[in-house]
Structure formats: structure tokens, C-alpha cells
Amino acid sequence: MDFAFDARTEELRAKLLAFMDEYVHPAEPVAEEQRAQLASPWDTPAVVEELKAEARRQGLWNLFLPDAEYGAGLTNLQYAPLAEITGRSPHLAPTATNCAAPDTGNMEVLAQFGNEQQRKQWLEPLLAGEIRSAFAMTEPEVASSDATNITTHIERDGDDYVITGRKWYISGAMNPDCKIFIVMGKTDPDGADIRRQQSMILVPRDTPGVTVKRAMQVFGYEDHSHGGHAEVVFDQARVPVANLIGEEGGGFAIAQARLGPGRIHHCMRLIGMAERAIELMCRRAVGRTAFGKALAQQGVVQNWIADARVTVEQLRLLVLKTAWLMDTVGNKGAHAEIQAIKIATPRAVVGILDRAIQLHGAGGVSQDFPLAELYASARTLMLADGPDEVHQRSLARRELKKYL
Incomplete structure (x- = not known):
């Protein structure tokens, strides 16, 4: 095991450290001041967009994604010291470099399991930092530490799937730029294999039947910088069959x-x-x-x-x-x-x-x-x-x- 930083990691570390000192840390109080002046606390402060533009200009963008076609093509070992640096300002730096959860995981899912249309419609704007996303798995009515417990239904109806269920602590969902949910639910709730009952499906935020009900607090914080953690209700939300990610039972x-x-x-x-x-x-x-x-x-x-x-x-x-x-x-x-x-x-x-x-x-x-x-x-x-x-x-x- 050799954990020495290679030349590319050293170069990116130097650039990222300078970016943090010159731009991110000074922007922390500015972001708070600007947020207080916004019409909604969930809107993005102007300084965040400025940080994103500067990070992209410097090549400090999508560092998390190992797929060179879509991201920086770094290994986990190369990315680790970079993610550590952004962790010093976890409410600004990951967003500024387009390396913030839950978008990172959603982009990885779309890059690895999405079809060409799904990648074009949702992955590309996520990679560009034009939209945000959320991952809807956790539910308030069951012990979600066991993912096989989820009760949200994804039922086939002709050329559509109909989604019904209640999720909470859905990170990023309060942000108005959050345009797409990846929803985990059961397409085969009575299936013999409990790990083949679940599927994942793309549900646009503006789908009729989707309601972002409220922001959930975390120790009294609403976590505005990350887009909050919302309770979301899916009441017979209908999306095309083509929105299924991968295959039924693959969730x-x-x-x-x-x-x-x-x-x-x-x-x-x-x-x-x-x-x-x-x-x-x-x-x-x-x-x-x-x-x-x-x-x-x-x-x-x-x-x-x-x-x-x-x-x-x-x-x-x-x-x-x-x-x-x-x-x-x-x-x-x-x-x-x-x-x-x-x-x-x-x-x-x-x-x-x-x-x-x-x-x-x-x-x-x-x-x-x-x-x-x-x-x-x-x-x-x-x-x-x-x-x-x-x-x-x-x-x-x-x-x-x-x-x-």
C-alpha cells in the first residue's frame, strides 16, 4: 500500500487549498449575510454561484466522479485528500466544486445505471451544476436502517408507473433548484427475494402528486446551505415507464x-x-x-x-x-x-x-x-x-x- 500523493493529486491539492483560502473561507460570512436578504432561505446566495463559476474555471469541478467521460477521472485514493480539504467548509466547498451529496451519489447512479435518455435529461444538467437532485429512500413509518422495510409502492399501470408513499429527511429537496428525485420503492412487495422487491425510479419534482411538505430540522438547524432535509409525499404520482432506472427489482x-x-x-x-x-x-x-x-x-x-x-x-x-x-x-x-x-x-x-x-x-x-x-x-x-x-x-x- 502506497498512499503517497501522485503528481496530479499534488497539483489539485495545491489549487484546491488556494481556492479555499482565497475564495471559500472569505465567502462563508458573505453567504450568511446574503441568505438573510433572500426572499426564501432556500434560495441560493449569489456568492455560491460565483464560487461555482470560479471552481469550474480552475478545473476544480466534478472531482468525485471516477468516470473520466463525465467527471475528473480520479481514483478514490486521489480524491480522498481533496474531499478532506472541502470538508473544512462542508456547507460551501462541496457545493462550489459540484461535489455535494446527494447529487454526487445520484450522478454516480445515473452514470452507472441510467440509460442514454436519462443521462441526457438529468445527468448532464447535474454535471453542469445547473440543477440539484434528491434521493428519496428513508421513510418515517418504518425502521429505514433496514432498506427492505420501505413501504412506498411503485405500481405499473400501462405505460406508466404510479408512486405512492411518504419519505422524510430527503436531503436537498427544499432547494428550488432540486428538479429530480431518485425514489426507491417496491415494485414487487410480495416477491420471495426481499432484496429483489425494490426498484428505483426518476420522479421530476413538478410531477402532479409530488408534495414537498416541510423542512425537517437537524438539532434545530434547517441546513439551508445543503437545501434542507424535507418530508416528501408521493400521492399517486405518475411517471413514464422509461423513468425506471435499470430493471425492476434492481433497486x-x-x-x-x-x-x-x-x-x-x-x-x-x-x-x-x-x-x-x-x-x-x-x-x-x-x-x-x-x-x-x-x-x-x-x-x-x-x-x-x-x-x-x-x-x-x-x-x-x-x-x-x-x-x-x-x-x-x-x-x-x-x-x-x-x-x-x-x-x-x-x-x-x-x-x-x-x-x-x-x-x-x-x-x-x-x-x-x-x-x-x-x-x-x-x-x-x-x-x-x-x-x-x-x-x-x-x-x-x-x-x-x-x-x-
Whole structure:
């Protein structure tokens, strides 16, 4: 295993770091100021569009997509340090570079499983950053940690499919630029194979019967920068048969293919969030005095900072190993490592952010620092893309199998 950055990665890292310093970080307060002046908080601030134009001009665009025909053609190992950099400003940088979830996963699905018409109609404008999208799987009435539980119906009616169901925490759906949903539902609810009951289908937002009902909060945040997390109702929404992605019964397999890269992308960005937390901790520690000496001289603070650095270095190596395995033996071959990073990274980064908040006192839970919002994002990722306990269960079974 060789995790040294190659020449192309080094070049992109240098450009991306400069882009972050020169454009993204200065734009953070500007975006908040502009959002307060918008007619709707879900509209996109002008500075975000400016960032997107600059990122595209610099070639810092669609870095996540390994398919060279549509994206940058980077391997997971090449993309990992770049995603980490964007994680330092997770509410601006991924969007600015067109590498934000859930669009990334949806573009991967369309590139891998979509037909020519679907790619032309939806993938191309997503790649161009002209529209946004959402992935509708989670439901409020069932334990969605088990995807076979979903109850949304996708029923064939002549040349159409009719979709009926209720979804929630559908990321990005509040954004008016979100024009398309990829919806997971059951086309064969009574099928013998519970992993062949589900299908995925494209449902345009303006389809009659589709209602974006409300924004769901996350620890009190509505997450305007990511387009929110909505409750969406599909009440006999009718779309053409041609909107089916792949084949009937292929939805579960597509979901697994989608979630593997999504999980590692989240972990890459989480490391960037942790790095920003460490930076903020250090700046606070050297700039504040308590009980006669700088916080940086307090033993407990030094322990927090040292432990955070050790944790980040461990996490980074595990993520890089996982990326390398995905590149060399495929997502299936890296399954155990993907589960390991999904368990370890959010949990550890939440701990680092918690210490950073503690070090900042009242400021840590305020809007004057990014820590509270970063904490909310990181804590959510202990649930998103499968809760920790599901991954622990699967990983333990894999480990125990060696001894049975």
C-alpha cells in the first residue's frame, strides 16, 4: 500500500487549498449575510454561484466522479485528500466544486445505471451544476436502517408507473433548484427475494402528486446551505415507464452501489471537519487566558489537542487504505473497511468537535463559530447511510464467521 500523493493529486491539492483560502473561507460570512436578504432561505446566495463559476474555471469541478467521460477521472485514493480539504467548509466547498451529496451519489447512479435518455435529461444538467437532485429512500413509518422495510409502492399501470408513499429527511429537496428525485420503492412487495422487491425510479419534482411538505430540522438547524432535509409525499404520482432506472427489482443492488462511495466521501470530509476543529482549538487555546495562564498551557487542553491529532492521523490512514482497496479490489473487496470507517470516523470526529466546543465555552454553541453546525452535521452521519449499529452488526458477523 502506497498512499503517497501522485503528481496530479499534488497539483489539485495545491489549487484546491488556494481556492479555499482565497475564495471559500472569505465567502462563508458573505453567504450568511446574503441568505438573510433572500426572499426564501432556500434560495441560493449569489456568492455560491460565483464560487461555482470560479471552481469550474480552475478545473476544480466534478472531482468525485471516477468516470473520466463525465467527471475528473480520479481514483478514490486521489480524491480522498481533496474531499478532506472541502470538508473544512462542508456547507460551501462541496457545493462550489459540484461535489455535494446527494447529487454526487445520484450522478454516480445515473452514470452507472441510467440509460442514454436519462443521462441526457438529468445527468448532464447535474454535471453542469445547473440543477440539484434528491434521493428519496428513508421513510418515517418504518425502521429505514433496514432498506427492505420501505413501504412506498411503485405500481405499473400501462405505460406508466404510479408512486405512492411518504419519505422524510430527503436531503436537498427544499432547494428550488432540486428538479429530480431518485425514489426507491417496491415494485414487487410480495416477491420471495426481499432484496429483489425494490426498484428505483426518476420522479421530476413538478410531477402532479409530488408534495414537498416541510423542512425537517437537524438539532434545530434547517441546513439551508445543503437545501434542507424535507418530508416528501408521493400521492399517486405518475411517471413514464422509461423513468425506471435499470430493471425492476434492481433497486436494492443500485442502492448498495450508491452508498459505498457515499460512505467514504462522508468520511473523507469528516476528517477535514476534524482538522478545522483542531485549528480552531489551537487558535483559541493560544489566545485565551484562564486562571493566570494561557489555555494552551493547561494540561487538559494539551491532552485534548494531542488526542485529536492522533485520532485524525489514525482515521486518515484507515480511510486511505479503504480508498486504495476500493480502487484495487472493488467496493465488495473493501466492504469490511468501508464499514469500519463508517463506524469509526463520525464517532471520533463528534468527540473532537465536542472538545472544541468545550474549549470555546459559550462561543462554541453559538453562531459566531462553525463548531455547533459542524457537530450537528457530524452527529447526523452516525445515522446517515446506515446507522453505526447496522455496520457493527455486519462487521461482527464477518469477523465471527472466521471462527464458526
